[in-house]
Structure formats: C-alpha cells, structure tokens
Amino acid sequence: MQxxxxxxxxxxxxxxxxxxxxxxxxxKGVTISINPGEIHAIMGRNGCGKxxxxxxxxGHPSYKITKGEIKFYGQNIQxxxxxxRAQSGIFLGFQYPIEIPGVxxxxxxxxxxxxxxxxxxxxxLDTFDFEDLVKEKxxxxxxxxxxLSRSINQGFSGGEKKRNEILQMALLExxxxxxxxxDSGLDIDALRIVASGIKKISNKQTGIILITHYQRLLDEIRxxxxxxxxxxxxxxxxxxxxxxxxxxxxYEWTDNFLKNI
Amino acid sequence: xxxxxxxxDVVSEPYKYGFVTDIETxxxxxxxxxxxxxxxxxxxxxPEYLLNFRLDAFKKWQKMEExxxxxxxYKDIDYQDxxxxxxxxxxxxxxxxxxxxxxLLETFDKLGIPLTEQKxxxxxxxxxxxxxxxxxTTFRKELxxxxxxxxxxxxxxxxxxxxxxxxxxxxxPANDNYFAALNSAxxxxxxxxxxxxxxxxxxxxxxxxxxxxxxSGQFERTLxxxxxxxxVSYLEGCTAPxxxxxxxxxxxxxxxxxxxxxxxxxxxxxxxxxxxxxxGGIFNFVTKRGKCLGKRSKISWSQVETGSAxxxxxxxxxxxxxxxxGEFYSVALTNNLQQADTGxxxxxxxxxxxxxxxxKGISAGNSVNSYRGLVKMGxxxxxxxxxxxxxxxxxxxxxxxxxxxxxxxxQPNSEIEHEASTCRISEDQLFYLQSRGxxxxxxxxxxxxxxxxxxFNQLPMEFxxxxxxxxxxxxxxxxx
Numbered sequence: 259m260q261x262x263x264x265x266x267x268x269x270x271x272x273x274x275x276x277x278x279x280x281x282x283x284x285x286k287g288v289t290i291s292i293n294p295g296e297i298h299a300i301m302g303r304n305g306c307g308k309x310x311x312x313x314x315x316x317g318h319p320s321y322k323i324t325k326g327e328i329k330f331y332g333q334n335i336q337x338x339x340x341x342x343r344a345q346s347g348i349f350l351g352f353q354y355p356i357e358i359p360g361v362x363x364x365x366x367x368x369x370x371x372x373x374x375x376x377x378x379x380x381x382x383l384d385t386f387d388f389e390d391l392v393k394e395k396x397x398x399x400x401x402x403x404x405x406l407s408r409s410i411n412q413g414f415s416g417g418e419k420k421r422n423e424i425l426q427m428a429l430l431e432x433x434x435x436x437x438x439x440x441d442s443g444l445d446i447d448a449l450r451i452v453a454s455g456i457k458k459i460s461n462k463q464t465g466i467i468l469i470t471h472y473q474r475l476l477d478e479i480r481x482x483x484x485x486x487x488x489x490x491x492x493x494x495x496x497x498x499x500x501x502x503x504x505x506x507x508x509y510e511w512t513d514n515f516l517k518n519i
Numbered sequence: 520x521x522x523x524x525x526x527x528d529v530v531s532e533p534y535k536y537g538f539v540t541d542i543e544t545x546x547x548x549x550x551x552x553x554x555x556x557x558x559x560x561x562x563x564x565x566p567e568y569l570l571n572f573r574l575d576a577f578k579k580w581q582k583m584e585e586x587x588x589x590x591x592x593y594k595d596i597d598y599q600d601x602x603x604x605x606x607x608x609x610x611x612x613x614x615x616x617x618x619x620x621x622x623l624l625e626t627f628d629k630l631g632i633p634l635t636e637q638k639x640x641x642x643x644x645x646x647x648x649x650x651x652x653x654x655x656t657t658f659r660k661e662l663x664x665x666x667x668x669x670x671x672x673x674x675x676x677x678x679x680x681x682x683x684x685x686x687x688x689x690x691x692p693a694n695d696n697y698f699a700a701l702n703s704a705x706x707x708x709x710x711x712x713x714x715x716x717x718x719x720x721x722x723x724x725x726x727x728x729x730x731x732x733x734x735s736g737q738f739e740r741t742l743x744x745x746x747x748x749x750x751v752s753y754l755e756g757c758t759a760p761x762x763x764x765x766x767x768x769x770x771x772x773x774x775x776x777x778x779x780x781x782x783x784x785x786x787x788x789x790x791x792x793x794x795x796x797x798x799g800g801i802f803n804f805v806t807k808r809g810k811c812l813g814k815r816s817k818i819s820w821s822q823v824e825t826g827s828a829x830x831x832x833x834x835x836x837x838x839x840x841x842x843x844x845g846e847f848y849s850v851a852l853t854n855n856l857q858q859a860d861t862g863x864x865x866x867x868x869x870x871x872x873x874x875x876x877x878x879k880g881i882s883a884g885n886s887v888n889s890y891r892g893l894v895k896m897g898x899x900x901x902x903x904x905x906x907x908x909x910x911x912x913x914x915x916x917x918x919x920x921x922x923x924x925x926x927x928x929x930q931p932n933s934e935i936e937h938e939a940s941t942c943r944i945s946e947d948q949l950f951y952l953q954s955r956g957x958x959x960x961x962x963x964x965x966x967x968x969x970x971x972x973x974x975f976n977q978l979p980m981e982f983x984x985x986x987x988x989x990x991x992x993x994x995x996x997x998x999x
Contacts, residue, residue, distance in 0.1 A: 316954045320946070339953065340953035341953045341956050341962075344956035355951070356947050356948050356951035358951070358969065360966070360969025360970050360972050361969035362969075366955070370956050373955070373956035373958070409969070430955065430956070
C-alpha cells in the first residue's frame with residue numbers, strides 16, 4: 259500500500275493477522291497500516307470480520323490471535339490488557355455500546371479520562387475540573403449535560419449511545435480510533451453531528467479507521483483509503499472513489515476480486 | 520476465556536482486622552448449665568429479676584431445637600465447648616478512660632475507632648464492646664445534657680431497671696427462637712439507648728463489637744427505645760481475629776419506636792469470614808427486630824453484610840402503630856465458601872402501614888447467598904402496602920444465589936409488590952469499561968457499587984464510603 263506521508267512511522271501496523279474465536283477462524287491474513295493523520299474506511303458484508311478486527315485491536319478476550327501481529331508505534335501489543343491498550347491511546351467506538359446499570363456516566367467518563375491522563379503523565383482531574391472539561395466536549399457532540407447523570411448508556415436511544423461513544427473519544431484523545439459502524443442507526447442529523455465531532459477530534463497525529471456499510475458517512479468524512487473486506491481478508495484497497503463504486507455495484511462486485519486472489 | 524482464569528487466580532485481600540490483642544483475660548470454664556448462668560449474672564452483679572429472666576430463657580432453650588430450615592450447611596455446634604464469659608482483666612471500677620488498659624485503647628485505635636478524648640471521632644458517640652464487656656462509651660455527658668442515655672446494657676440493667684424490665688424481651692421474647700433463647704440466657708454486654716420524648720439525638724450513636732478470644736462466644740444484646748417524636752441514627756460495626764476455629768456469635772437487638780419516633784439502624788458486618796478453604800470464621804446467628812409501637816413511627820434497617828462464615832439474620836419490623844413504616848435495605852456479599860441466609864420480616868398489623876424491602880445479594884467464589892423474607896398483612900392492616908425488590912448478582916460460575924420470598928395476606932385491602940432479578944457481571948460490560956482504560960478490578964468494583972447504589976444511598980455518609988471500600992476489598996481478585 260502506498261502512503262502519502264512516507265516519512266512518518268505508522269501508528270498501527272497489522273501484519274498477516276489470523277484470529278479465531280472458539281476455534282472458528284475469523285481473520286485469515288489481514289494486513290493494514292495506518293499513518294498519522296490518515297483516515298481509513300473498511301467496508302464489507304456482515305460477518306466478513308470487520309467487527310472482529312476492531313475488537314482484536316482493542317484486546318477483546320474472546321478472540322485468539324493464531325498468526326501475525328499487531329503493532330502500535332512499532333510495539334507488539336498482543337500481550338497488553340484491553341485497559342493498557344486504551345490507556346496508551348487505542349480507542350474502539352462500539353457498534354453496540356454496552357449498557358451498565360447503576361454506574362453513572364459522569365463517574366465512568368472521569369475514571370476513564372484519568373486513566374488515560376495518568377498514562378500520559380498528566381495531572382488527574384478532580385470532579386470540578388473534570389466537569390469543566392466534559393461540558394466543553396459535550397458541545398462537540400451536541401449532548402445535554404443530563405446524559406452525564408444517567409447510568410452508562412442505560413435507556414439511551416441508538417443515536418445517544420453513538421454520541422456518547424464520540425464523547426468518550428473526545429475525552430480520551432486517542433492516537434488511533436476504530437469506529438465500528440458508528441453511523442448505523444443514526445438519522446441524517448445525528449450522523450452529521452457524529453461526523454463533525456469525529457472531524458474536530460482528529461488531527462495530523464491521529465489515525466482513524468471507519469468501519470461502515472454506507473457511503474453517507476464517507477460523504478461527511480472523506481477517507482484517504484478504502485479497504486474492502488471479505489471472508490477475513492482485505493481483498494481490495496483503493497482511494498475514496500472505491501467506496502462510490504461499491505455503492506454503485508454492491509458487494510457482489512467485489513466477489514470477483516476474491517476470485518482473483 | 521480470560522475471565523475464567525481470573526476467577527481461578529484468586530488473590531484474596533488479607534483480612535485486615537485479623538489481629539489478636541494479647542491481653543490478660545478473665546474467662547469462666549467452658550460449658551453451659553444453670554450454674555454458668557448464675558455465675559455470669561453474679562459477675563455482672565445483676566438484680567434478681569434479670570437472673571430470673573436468664574434462667575427462664577435457659578429452661579426454654581433446653582427444650583428447643585436448633586433450626587435447620589435455612590439454606591446453610593455447617594458442622595454441629597457443641598454448646599458445651601464454648602466459653603460464655605470472657606473479659607479483659609481490668610480494675611474493678613473504671614471511672615475514666617485513663618484507667619482503661621492501653622492495650623484495649625490501642626486495639627480500638629487499630630480498628631479505626633479511637634476512644635480517647637483527644638482522638639475520639641467527633642461526630643459519633645461510640646460504645647466499644649470487647650468480647651463480653653463494654654470498654655467505654657464516648658460523649659456520655661454531652662448526650663446526657665439532651666436526656667439521651669447511651670451506655671452499656673450492663674449499666675442500664677443496674678441504673679435503669681424500670682426501662683429494662685419494661686422493654687427487655689418485649690420485642691424478641693426469650694422463646695422466640697433457639698438463638699434468641701440462648702442469648703437471653705447468657706448475654707454478656709451490649710448497648711442501651713434511650714431517647715426521651717421530642718429529642719432528636721444530636722449525633723449518631725454507634726457500637727463497635729470486637730471478638731478477641733477464639734474459644735468464647737459473643738452474645739451481645741442491644742436495646743434501643745425511642746420515645747414519642749424522637750429520632751436516632753445508630754451504627755453498628757463488628758470485626759474479629761482470624762482463628763482456624765469457628766466462633767459463635769448470637770446477638771439480639773430490640774428496637775422500640777413510639778408515636779412519631781424514628782430509628783435508623785445501620786450495620787456494617789465484617790466478622791472474620793474464614794479462609795478460602797472455608798476454615799475458621801464466625802457463625803453469626805442474630806435476631807434483630809424492631810417494634811413500631813406508635814402511630815407514624817418508623818424503623819429503618821440498613822445492613823452491609825460482608826463477613827462471617829455463616830450468616831443467619833433477618834432484621835424485622837413489627838408494624839403495630841397506624842401508618843407506621845418499616846424499611847430494610849441490605850447488601851450481602853459472599854465470597855469463597857461463605858454462606859449467608861439473610862432477609863427480613865415485615866409484619867403489618869396496624870392499618871395503613873408501609874414497608875419497603877431492597878435486598879442486593881452478591882455471590883462470588885463458591886459461596887451461597889440466599890434472601891429469605893416474609894411479608895405478612897394481618898387482618899387489620901387495611902390500606903397497608905409493601906414493596907420488595909430482591910436483586911442478585913453472580914460473579915464467576917461457581918456461586919449460588921437464592922431468593923425465598925414468603926407472602927401471607929389476611930387483608931384484601933392491602934398491596935404487596937415483589938420484584939426480583941438475577942444478573943451476572945457480563946464479559947461484555949467488563950470489556951467495555953476496560954476498553955476505556957479502566958482496570959479490571961476497578962471495573963468490577965464500579966459495577967458492584969452501581970448494583971448496590973440503592974442501598975448505599977440509605978447508609979450514613981461515612982458508612983457508605985466505608986461499605987464501598989469494603990466490598991471492593993472483599994472482591995479483590997475474585998472476579999471473572
């Protein structure tokens with residue numbers, strides 16, 4: 259794959275990654291490299307391994323890497339716990355954010371933010387300083403502060419859950435964000451809010467992976483690269499116009515690429 | 520999956536109250552008969568009415584059988600192999616704290632309950648009970664200015680015999696149950712509280728029970744009387760050293776609330792629970808009951824039960840007065856091989872009485888945690904209401920949780936509502952928190968605190984913080 263900014267070291271490098279869950283192979287040799295400032299889109303049918311890839315990067319315990327490696331700033335992260343990966347700057351925006359009854363969203367966000375700050379050797383924030391920070395970030399995703407006093411994601415609408423994910427991303431300031439179908443279940447307005455939030459958070463130092471089925475998110479956030487995944491492999495990589503072609507022809511069109519591999 | 524390994528990788532937090540105070544004690548010989556009871560009563564220089572109360576209870580106890588209906592399994596208790604009176608040797612009469620053995624003061628210091636004038640807690644009066652005797656009660660003078668009596672029950676028996684004769688055994692009669700009868704026969708010390716008419720007790724009152732010797736039982740007795748329009752908040756804490764034998768603790772607590780009076784009784788129970796193989800630990804058989812005698816009176820129990828090898832405990836309310844209110848808020852946490860059978864009884868007798876039950880059981884390790892509760896609407900309880908909510912949380916795949924609600928109604932114009940749920944800390948929830956940089960242990964502790972929030976909100980503030988920490992400690996490394 260050609261990179262526009264060859265001088266920089268990649269943030270994330272995935273080399274020939276094979277992974278399985280309960281002995282069922284899901285990933286069958288994925289290779290991808292994300293440089294600072296790049297936005298990559300990964301598209302593909304349901305069940306092709308997109309979500310699995312994102313969970314493996316974040317360290318989900320249900321998946322086992324059987325071959326290959328994931329490097330974050332050149333360091334193999336396979337032995338790191340999910341919390342260590344998060345603290346060092348890997349962020350996964352969940353396709354289905356989890357509800358956790360009884361745990362206040364505000365407290366959760368504060369503990370998470372401080373865990374990241376601690377890693378960055380920044381001073382941890384007390385309740386008051388944190389509230390100032392979180393209010394500022396709430397504006398990015400146009401969320402009401404009432405969300406903060408509720409339990410994590412409990413009773414949130416689909417759109418609210420996704421905005422809460424972006425709020426977390428804004429607070430954690432990750433080096434790489436993998437956003438798994440953050441656009442699914444969003445209406446046009448919510449999609450714009452989420453997309454503009456993502457754009458504001460990302461900068462020349464961060465990398466973003468957008469996992470999506472739809473062109474409409476990519477209209478808002480133009481990717482540098484588009485990868486098409488099928489049956490646990492990346493079968494085609496192109497620039498942003500690849501997504502448009504996919505939209506036009508559907509995934510069946512990509513089956514031909516698979517035959518050619 | 521990863522969590523299974525973590526369950527196996529149990530690194531239990533050492534029990535930090537497990538030390539033994541090396542102090543000379545006066546113990547009577549093991550065994551229980553009429554002479555034992557006479558001896559205890561003589562040592563305490565009790566009036567005759569009390570000796571008779573004890574002997575009568577002993578006769579009843581001898582005819583009773585140990586209950587076996589609870590979901591508990593333990594080896595038989597040999598009642599003749601227990602020492603029924605054990606007291607640290609002290610001067611005959613102690614007139615001030617300065618005369619208390621420094622070792623005892625040091626013990627309570629270590630437990631976080633400083634008693635001396637300079638160090639004592641400023642917002643709460645403490646009665647410190649060590650094995651069979653009360654060591655000291657702080658703020659007595661200040662409380663007396665408000666007419667509040669706060670002293671050991673032994674003193675009350677001598678100094679306030681009219682109140683004792685009137686109320687002792689009036690809520691929990693000697694023949695109420697096997698362990699209450701045993702307690703009535705041999706109880707050694709405990710706290711006595713009297714709040715006069717119209718007085719809002721100016722500070723929280725607290726008893727701290729410490730078991731120190733391994734071979735003697737602790738049988739404390741607490742009596743709290745709240746006269747008309749008075750109110751009090753009372754806290755109870757308990758710890759014990761780590762012994763590889765089991766120690767019997769059979770307490771009785773009686774509360775009486777008259778018209779418009781309110782009593783809030785909070786417990787953080789952290790008796791030694793035994794080790795991870797189930798060796799040692801306290802057998803905790805406790806009868807706690809409150810009588811809402813007066814109109815619009817209110818009794819509220821809140822408890823955080825984390826210790827003991829065996830817990831058998833059902834703080835209850837008898838709702839006699841019209842519009843009286845009973846509450847029970849409970850968090851019971853069991854780990855390793857602990858067994859808890861705990862809950863409440865809400866007996867609605869008077870009209871328009873109300874009760875609320877919120878029980879949260881958390882079972883980890885190989886433990887068994889049961890909620891057992893009775894809600895009864897008597898024939899005169901017109902317009903009475905109960906709401907019960909019993910939630911269980913399972914941690915790991917070896918723990919058990921049970922809910923045994925008993926509902927009896929003789930009054931069609933009353934309402935009983937019962938909700939129950941069981942959940943398991945899911946791997947997805949844990950992963951979600953971890954994927955935001957939150958450590959595994961902290962993630963679990965956040966979820967457990969969240970689960971218990973409804974109950975913690977009912978605890979006095981400093982207690983709530985302590986309870987939160989305690990649960991986190993108890994669960995350390997045990998979760999998956």
